Amino acid sequence: MTLEPPLIPGNAMNSLLRLQRQFRAALLGDADAPPLPEILGGAVDPAARLDIYRNNVIGNLTGALRLTYPAIERLVGAEFFAAACARYIAATPPGSADLYEYGADFSDFLAGFEPARELAYLPDVARLEWAVNQALHASRAPAIDAAALADLPAEAQADLRFTAHPTLSLLTLTHPAGAIWEAVLTADPDERDAALAAVDPAAGGETLAVLRAADALELVRLSPEAFALARALVDGQPLADALDLVAPDVAVALFGGLLTQGFFSGILTQPAPLPIE
Amino acid sequence: MAGAASDARWGAGPIPAAAGVGLRFPHHAAFLAGPPAVGWVEVHSENYLSGPALAVLETVRADCQVSLHSVGLSLGSAGGLDARHLRRLADLAAWIEPGLISEHLAWGAVDHAHLADLLPLPLTEESLEIVCRNVAQAQAAMGRRILIENPSTYLQFSHSTIPEPEFLTELVARTGCGLICDVNNIVVSATNHGWDPVSYLRALPAAAIGEFHLAGHSAAAGEAAGLLLDTHDRAVAPEVWALFDAAMDLIGPRPSLIEWDAAIPALPILLQEAALAERILARHRAGVSDDLGASPDPGKRHELAA
Incomplete structure (x- = not known):
């Protein structure tokens, strides 16, 4: 400006x-x-x-x-x-x-x-590298953990919404960009060649999270269900609605995994504001 | 961000009229590993606005004085300053509490495009009014005086009417800003434009100069042969040291920085350059009273040159 x-x-x-x-x-x-x-x-x-x-x-x-x-x-x-x-x-x-x-x-x-x-995989690798760059330079924030939920009354939990950790990016990639990225950045040239040879660029896509909740940068491979849950929560959906997107027998465990990995930096207990017409 | 003033680990006081070095990424590990071997450091603010580099700067700041030297504020932009960038620089300054804040007499942004270089200004009354307005806005945002550095330039404009040292003198008079005298930039620009470096030095307002810069330059090849390039990729040239010596007589000791930004050597080599500057400063500090910036305890700083 x-x-x-x-x-x-x-x-x-x-x-x-x-x-x-x-x-x-x-x-x-x-x-x-x-x-x-x-x-x-x-x-x-x-x-x-x-x-x-x-x-x-x-x-x-x-x-x-x-x-x-x-x-x-x-x-x-x-x-x-x-x-x-x-x-x-x-x-x-x-x-x-x-x-x-x-x-x-x-x-x-x-x-x-x-x-x-x-x-064809090049744009996906670039998207991943941009997410890495964002994770490295976003402001640092403490992640919340399961203990932060423990104090809340059970009836409030269904309406909880979460703030995504400021370093978090969720990526749906149509090419195996995570595998290519890891292989090509291998420091040792001989190991790098071997790692690249082991990647099939025609293999399917990946659903990834990139974040730096602690000091180190993390690349987290997510199952389609875990990714759908993370996506819904990052987009601000209430916890109960997000959990409905995944199979009931794994929902709580998947949510616990996201919490443990530091995907969220805050809890919002108020309902979402109504959209303005 | 909370202010850092109450943090007892934070060093205090102005930057002394001693040698410092530009802190660059390849030396982060060395600075984190032990106490710094130099009295003060300067960083390019734009590289420390966020991320791991800011964390390094916070740690280094606990042990030594820091000067914030920005390269992207574009004080010569006719369209005015980038308000968001100015606010981020002011936030960084409020957090780090640097001993000095500085920028360049240059422009690098137009129509929201930032060109990542220090581009030359035509030195006209119009440019002077624009730079004065931008410097005043920057000083208001920082809440303090900033230093403006004489640039190295590779071209001049036919419609320039004001010699560069006069332009800087008038900028100081109108805004109350201070100056960085970049001795290498004087040698580079003087060579490129046929100026006399000592006359340039004499024409600067000595009392406004709050810092010296020293760096290496290289000779252009090909079509541009005959020009000097401000490459910061080697040791300080003999003619720059000679002009620095002359500056000691004309201006006096000030905080003096070694800049090395490309082909960056191991830290001991950089510190050797700082020691050379420190030797010259020490020689001239001896007879200078404290109110001109000399330290009350010059003996302590001589350790660097030992």
Whole structure:
């Protein structure tokens, strides 16, 4: 959110704002960007001077994406990754100065990136890496455990709703992205090759939770039933309604498992507000 | 977040006119493993807004003074500051209680796009009004004075009318901000634009300078050959040390930071650079009175250079 451009008396259009727009267009390589005749040359010509900034911008932002998407870079190779990033950066520059917030829709970009079309699992791996990035940088919060429920009267429990832990992401992936992610980030190159060879990219999808309830990042594989329960609770459904989604004989155990793994950071005992018409 | 002022572990007082180092991720483990081998550190605020890095900074802050140096506030943006980013930086400052807060004379954002670089401004009356307004807004949000760093630049604009040191002098006069004198940036920009580095130094308002920066630079190749690049990827160059020595005579000792951001060496190498800065500072501190920023106990800081 930025302020309105300040208006300088005598200028119909703020000339610095115009220059900054042109500079941005030149850096991000819009083919039809107007040239910047205001740049002085001298011993080195203006284009070479501007190139230094272009290389810095693309290099810094590619570096930020490399930190968030190390598995993607390993899967496609550094050169391909850099080329994909350059295209992504030009189309979608960061909306925040905090570069940990950059790249939220990189998976969507990869899904439409023609040169990567044969790597159908790539967008799913990127979604997982974004969830990992979110888990690492979301604010820390203590998770609640079963003891937090013990004090509540039994008749209140059916209406309980929960606040998802701020680091939690639930992912439905159509490819075995968790297995690919774990394999490709194996540190030892020989072990990595073996791990990757053991993954069948055509295998089915996975339902995953990513969170950092304690200090360590966790990748939790959930059964379809546990995932449905978690999804309903994260979406704010009352406990009784969520438990109705799964078989009665396993419902309580599944819910206990989610609690133990730190999926929730708060309990809401009030009913959900009525939707506003 | 609660304020940290009541926490007895938290160090107190201003940052001394001694050498510090930029704290970077490869050295986190070393800083967590034992007492820091340097009096103060500076971090790039944007890298410590959340997550594990913030936890490291909280731990380091318990043992030594911290300076918060942001790179993404874009004080030169004609469209004004990003209010959310300013609030996050102010929240970080309220939590960490840094000895110094600083930013650059540069821009990096336009129309909500953040370009992650320190881009050059035309030095005009219009730019000066915009930067003054943005600096005033930043200082109001932080509730304190901030330091503005002279940039390294690779190009100049034909419609610039104000020499850079005059622009900074006027910024200080209009907003009450202070300055970082980045000695390496003076050498880089002076080479790139044919300025005289000592004249630049003389033209800065000495009393407003609250910190020095020192870093390594490299020579551009190819089409840009002849220019210097502010790469922070090696030791401080001899001509930068010489200009730093001249700055001691013209300006006096101040907190002085070694920045090393690429090809980052092992911590002992970085600390050796800080020790070189400390030796120069110590030589000039000897005859300087406390009210100019010298420590009442200079002997203690000499351990670094020993």
